Amino acid sequence: MKVLVDLCIVPLGVGVSLSPYIAACERILADAGLKTALHAYGTNIEGEWDTVFAAVKRCHEAVHALGAPRITTTIKLGTRTDRQQTMEDKINSVRDKLA
Secondary structure (H helix, E strand, O other): OEEEEEEEEEEEOOOOOOHHHHHHHHHHHHHOOOEEEEEOOEEEEEEEHHHHHHHHHHHHHHHHHOOOOEEEEEEEEEOOOOOOOOHHHHHHHHHHHHO
16 A cells, blocks of 8 residues: 655654754665655655555664664654555645645
């Protein structure tokens, strides 16, 4: 099943700069062959359910391995059975209505 996910992983107990941890997760998502769009407070991900969630698990493992004793993660996701939909489809639908 295809899934669109908005992922926000926040390591706790590591100080205020989180970019090294986010970069590690971005590498994992890329290595998994997932389509992503990094934004200011997370990453949008498009892919097959099992591939996406296996990569999220690897992100948690990597962030812990980098020294984060605790992680809080927010995941918003959507699936459709009536048709295929990409991240761009969703954005373009809104942009069309704004034009």
